[in-house]
Amino acid sequence: MIAVRAQEIARADRQRCREHRDAEIAAWRDLLATIAGSDWQRRTVCDEWDVADVVGHLCGQAEDVIRLWSFPRRYRKAKRVYPDVVRLDAHMMVQADEHRGTPPDVLRERFDRLWTKATRTISRNPALLRRMTMSIEGIPGFESIDLGYVQDILLARDLWMHRDDVCQALGRPFDAGPYAEELIAQVMRDLMDGPFWGSRPAVVVELSGQGGGVYELGVGDPVATVRTDAVGYMRTVSGRDDEPVVELITGDPSGADAVATCRMPF
Numbered sequence: 001m002i003a004v005r006a007q008e009i010a011r012a013d014r015q016r017c018r019e020h021r022d023a024e025i026a027a028w029r030d031l032l033a034t035i036a037g038s039d040w041q042r043r044t045v046c047d048e049w050d051v052a053d054v055v056g057h058l059c060g061q062a063e064d065v066i067r068l069w070s071f072p073r074r075y076r077k078a079k080r081v082y083p084d085v086v087r088l089d090a091h092m093m094v095q096a097d098e099h100r101g102t103p104p105d106v107l108r109e110r111f112d113r114l115w116t117k118a119t120r121t122i123s124r125n126p127a128l129l130r131r132m133t134m135s136i137e138g139i140p141g142f143e144s145i146d147l148g149y150v151q152d153i154l155l156a157r158d159l160w161m162h163r164d165d166v167c168q169a170l171g172r173p174f175d176a177g178p179y180a181e182e183l184i185a186q187v188m189r190d191l192m193d194g195p196f197w198g199s200r201p202a203v204v205v206e207l208s209g210q211g212g213g214v215y216e217l218g219v220g221d222p223v224a225t226v227r228t229d230a231v232g233y234m235r236t237v238s239g240r241d242d243e244p245v246v247e248l249i250t251g252d253p254s255g256a257d258a259v260a261t262c263r264m265p266f
Contacts, residue, residue, distance in 0.1 A: 224255025
């Protein structure tokens, strides 16, 4: 396969992003219907969160879309409640806190109701609102991001990656879904679109498994070709797994190190 240069990947349009998000919401509904008993208290890889906390966080994400005052209220509260935590992480912790203790049946219904409303809100947002920029304190690359990018790209990505978190916590296989390749391609684009790849050398990355593809990261002639699992690499890039298996196929070992050490907020 010919490697796709990450910086040349087109941004998914609004309709395609809606399809990505709808598919993830449907997958979450199916997953939530199967969680019972003590499974809700299983710990996940996400900073002291159990399965119920992850769902609470996602409910909070939907609320922040629906209610214009919700995000700034939580953002201010996060600084007060978690002063020593990176502001965005603290904000997400507040989201989870505010839904903690919700009975499972109520949490399922709440997720379904909130995301139905959030999707409708996102679809109706006018272009002027979507162009509004926001700054996330303490996150390089997020100094100025459009609301449209947050709602179209980041929310679907967050739903997708957290579904894998929960599947891992439950010991279940993860079905990456029909749009996994497109979601992952947008991540690879963003690695080059922001400061995340930085001065690392150019590398050809063969992503195998669900959502796989071949990408060229960096500028100039590639110093190496490496291979790693596609979903696993998303876990690495997002900071969930700092010990990825990156196989050097050809070239300089620095290429494998560059791939293994790159991180980007999800």
